[in-house]
Amino acid sequence: MVVRIPVKPAFSIAVFSLSIVLVLLLSSTSPYFKTPLPSTSQLEGKVIWSLRRMFEWRPCKWWLQGHLTALPAESNGYIRVDCYGGLNQMRRDLCDGVGIARLLNATLVLPKFEVAAYWNESSGFADVFDVDYFIQQMNGFIKVAKELPLEIASKEPFHVDCSKRKGQFDYIESVLPSLLEHRYISITPAMSQRRDRYPQYAKAALCQACYSALRLTSSLEKKASELLEAIPKPFLSLHLRFEPDMVAYSQCEYPNISPGSIKAIKEAQGDRKPWTGELAHIWRKRGKCPLTPNETAFILHALSIPTNTNIYLAAGDGVMEIEGLTSTYTNVVTKSSLLSGEDFQSMHGNTKAALDYYVSINSDSYIATYFGNMDKMVAAMRAFKGLYKTLFLSRRAFAEFTSQGLKGKELMQALSKAHMDDFVMGRGSALPDCFCEFKL
Numbered sequence: 001m002v003v004r005i006p007v008k009p010a011f012s013i014a015v016f017s018l019s020i021v022l023v024l025l026l027s028s029t030s031p032y033f034k035t036p037l038p039s040t041s042q043l044e045g046k047v048i049w050s051l052r053r054m055f056e057w058r059p060c061k062w063w064l065q066g067h068l069t070a071l072p073a074e075s076n077g078y079i080r081v082d083c084y085g086g087l088n089q090m091r092r093d094l095c096d097g098v099g100i101a102r103l104l105n106a107t108l109v110l111p112k113f114e115v116a117a118y119w120n121e122s123s124g125f126a127d128v129f130d131v132d133y134f135i136q137q138m139n140g141f142i143k144v145a146k147e148l149p150l151e152i153a154s155k156e157p158f159h160v161d162c163s164k165r166k167g168q169f170d171y172i173e174s175v176l177p178s179l180l181e182h183r184y185i186s187i188t189p190a191m192s193q194r195r196d197r198y199p200q201y202a203k204a205a206l207c208q209a210c211y212s213a214l215r216l217t218s219s220l221e222k223k224a225s226e227l228l229e230a231i232p233k234p235f236l237s238l239h240l241r242f243e244p245d246m247v248a249y250s251q252c253e254y255p256n257i258s259p260g261s262i263k264a265i266k267e268a269q270g271d272r273k274p275w276t277g278e279l280a281h282i283w284r285k286r287g288k289c290p291l292t293p294n295e296t297a298f299i300l301h302a303l304s305i306p307t308n309t310n311i312y313l314a315a316g317d318g319v320m321e322i323e324g325l326t327s328t329y330t331n332v333v334t335k336s337s338l339l340s341g342e343d344f345q346s347m348h349g350n351t352k353a354a355l356d357y358y359v360s361i362n363s364d365s366y367i368a369t370y371f372g373n374m375d376k377m378v379a380a381m382r383a384f385k386g387l388y389k390t391l392f393l394s395r396r397a398f399a400e401f402t403s404q405g406l407k408g409k410e411l412m413q414a415l416s417k418a419h420m421d422d423f424v425m426g427r428g429s430a431l432p433d434c435f436c437e438f439k440l
Helices: 018-026 087-103 131-137 176-182 200-211 218-230 244-250 259-269 277-285 293-302 349-361 373-384 395-403 408-425
Strands: 055-059 078-083 107-113 158-161 184-188 235-239 310-313 365-368 390-392 435-439
Touching: 055 373, 078 087, 087 107, 087 184, 087 200, 087 349, 087 373, 158 176, 176 184, 200 373, 218 349, 235 349, 235 373, 244 259, 277 395, 293 408, 349 373, 365 373, 373 390, 373 435, 390 408, 395 408
Parallel strands: 078 107, 078 184, 158 184, 235 310, 235 365, 365 390
Antiparallel strands: 055 435
C-alpha cells in the first residue's frame, strides 16, 4: 500500500529545454490508449521463465554463516519502533528499527503498529506475527523485551522522529544522546538511511529480523495455508496496483478508463491534481504512472505468459478496470473469492495483506506492476527461499515505447526484449544489504 504523502516532482517547467519539448511534440502515439492484443500466432516467443539467468541474489554468507558478535552485558536503554502505513511498510520500518536498536546497544521493545483509519486497520504486531518465535529467533542478535520493567512501563517513551531525516543522518550522533538521557525512547526510522555505515553485527540483526524471525501467528498461517491450498496449481501471483488512491497519488491521467473509475480517482485526489500537457508526458516517461490492468495484460502476453495461466490477484478489492486483465487472462482468483466465513470478513488490512504476502512468497512465479514495499519484501523473501521466477513490469519501458509510436507486434517485441534483458541480468530487484549478487 502507499502512504498518501503529497509529492511534486523536483523539477519545474523552466528546466525543460526546447529539445525535450520537440521530442514530445514528435511523439505520434498517446501512451494512454487501450492496447489491443495481437493473436497468439503473431508472437511465438519463449516464456520468460525459461531463460537462463546470468546473475541472481542470494543471502550473504556473512549473515547466515557468520560469527555473532557477543551482546554487551549492559544495554543503553529501551527502544520501541513505531510503525506506520500498510503491513509491508511497517515491516520495513521494523527491520530498520532492529538494526538501529542493535547499533545503539539498546533492548528492543515489541514494536507498535499504529492504528490507521485510512488503512482500515486495527491489528497490532501480535495479531499478525508470532511474538515468541520472533524473540527466540533474535536471541544472540539483539535483546528483546516482551514486558518492560515496572519503572519503565509506567511512562510513555520519549519520541524521536527520524522519518524525515535524509542524507548523512547518523543515529549514534542524533539518537543515542536521547536514549542515554531518557532510557526509553520510541523511534520512526528514517526514510533514507546509511546502512553502509552500520557495523556488521547491526546489519546481521536487521537481516535476521526481516527474513528469519517474522512468522505469522498460528491462526493466520492456518488461514493463509488454506488459501494457498485452494489456488489452482501451478499459479502466478500478480500484485496489480490500480486503486483510486494509488492513481490519485501518482498524479497521472487516464482518459480512456470508465467514467466510474475517473469519478473514483477524482474523489481520492483532494488537492493533488494530475499533471497535464508536457509535464504529464515527461512524468509518464519517467515511469511514474501505474500500469492499467489492460496494459498489464498486454505486457504479460508480450512475455509469452499463456492466457490460461492460473493467476492469484494479490490485491485488495478496489482495483479498477480489472476486466482489462480478466478479459484476456480468464483464470484469475482472489482471496475474497476463495475464502469465506465470518473470520475472513472480520479481518483488517494488515491480516488481509499478510495473506497476500504469504501466497506471493510461496507462488510458482511472482509479477508486480509496481515496486512498492510489498514487492521489495516479497522479492527478497523469494530470493531467500531460492525462488527466482520474480519480475517487476517496467512502467518506464512501456511509456517510452508507446511514446515512440510502437504498437501491436512491434510494441510487444520491444517490451519482451526489455523485460527479458532485466530478468537474465537479475536487474530490478534492488534487494537490501542482506543479499549478495552471484554470477551464475
